Amino acid sequence: MRFLFKTDYEDDIRLFPHSGYFVSYGILLALLLIAPYVLSSYLMSQLVFVCIYATVGVALLILTGFTGQASLGHAAFLAIGAYTAAYLQKYNVPFPVYFLAAGALTGLIGALVGFPALRLQGIYLVIATISFAFIVEEILARWESVTNGNEGMRVKAVSLLGVTVSRDSPTFYFLCLAVLVLTIVGTLNLLRSPTGRAFVAIRDSETAARSMGINVALYKVKSFAISAAITGFAGVLFAHKLSFISPEMFTLQLSIEFIIVILIGGTFSLHGAVLGAIFIVMIDPFLTYLKDDMPGIIAGIAATFGAGSATAGNVQSKVAAFASLNGLKGAIYGIIIMLFVLFEPLGIYGRWLKIKLFFQLFPLYKRATFKRQKIYVKSERNR
């Protein structure tokens, strides 16, 4: 086990507390850099989606995980970013310009959403952000002169420095990866400076934050704006990756997927956003597998255990019908969220930390290490 002796204020400030971090993150970076030359094109495509979802996850973590303001409207921010890119692209605006414009516009709209949100707490804020998402969805469907309505918009490939970057090329993957890495580094910088600490303070006790001189309203709006802007950047990449966008892509389900990203990954650390993104992107192929192969497998098992071919066929068709039920994906998402909230509120990353500690302390690990701490009742909270 490693003990860190702090001898300098830098020891608390630097991003990598010890040399082990350089090794592990260096290996990770190397793997990510050689990935496009090793992995199949399908997996690469999934990896690009992981990058985009993780970027949104980091954005949502800033707002929900660190500032404590829940949002079910991030699909709308993603849509605004995507449509800004698609619209400006029609007028031959270069990529860097519309990329930044999409982030700026989404950030501005995020701040505007933040203002009414100042008076709302918890579930009411969730309702307000859902309504915002519905409004945006409706506007995208109706404002046909700009958005093409329900017919959707085509998005051409990125043109960067005169080179056309196809959405399946390694360059596009590196672009997404760079955006993700820059987002993570920027967020980490924010978290180790006064603004990030103000966010956390607002999450844990608004009264105390106020009495420490934090302008709670201003910081909530800032948090909304930053979170929305990052989601806007991700929206541009999302539009390019799909090469076609239409209003029905940015539904409540997508917002829920983003919430799942951070809930499952872990809401207390940026690692959670990445792990959650991997989870949510990989669950789709898994569901397809269930749908395609499971009926046959189960029928085969039934046949092995002596069921007649008629019964086995019957079982196969029933399982197939169940697997292709309409709301199955939503139901599975719901079950996953419930299981995580009940049994692992710290998410995949929290579980990983526990496993890591187990091996670090082996054989001295105490079972009660992560038992819930006693929480003192705050009887007189001034809201």
Added chain:
Amino acid sequence: MSYFRAENLSLHFGGLKAVDAVSFAVEKGEILSIIGPNGAGKSSIFNLISRIYRPTSGRIFFEDQDITEQPPYDIARLGIARTFQNIELFENATVLSNLLVGRHRHSTTQLWQELLFLPSVRANEKVHRRRVEQVIEFLDLEPYRDKLISGLPYGVRKVIELARALCSEPKLILLDEPSSGLNVEETSDMSFWIRDMKSELGVTVLMVEHDMSLVNRVSDRVIALNYGRVLAMGSPAEVQQHPDVVAAYLGA
């Protein structure tokens, strides 16, 4: 002119007069305690000063400036810090980052600088950390420095709240029942710290307290309240012998 002054301060909740035309002054560098039975309006006065409540009438002056209409977050910027009766710490953060939040009023960096973590931000961070370490040393909090608040015992949290208030380098500190929930030893530690704050750091202290031994040990002057009104004002001994105060506590 007094350092801090409340004039005819009133707070009414409908027909209930929680604070009723209370006037008092705090001199620079003194420790003034407010005592009184439960519901006398002590904590309400604190909440009025830190602008969690808006006074029904009356004015509050600090360093000859009218602060009655200041927004709550400006109160800390003027140099008034406070602690809470039922600890209001940032539960899911380390002690160090809790204390660094106390430094918020001294942070001057802009958002874009922080996103890039420019050298100016780094330099500022080091200044904050140096000040925080001084407070940690002052209050003997070294063992808990990197611990999460959610795992710490009540007595330690109480001290951390005091530390967070001190980190903002306040001119006036409002302590809302600093000894509630503390055992005898912790209370006596607290009394030493309160006196040290006055003598070493030059902080003026306004304190609400029930524990009369602590009040007697540290306060220069005492105000007794009941039903939102001032019963008596003066030295600890004078106030305790005042017939109205005795009546309020013992019921005559």
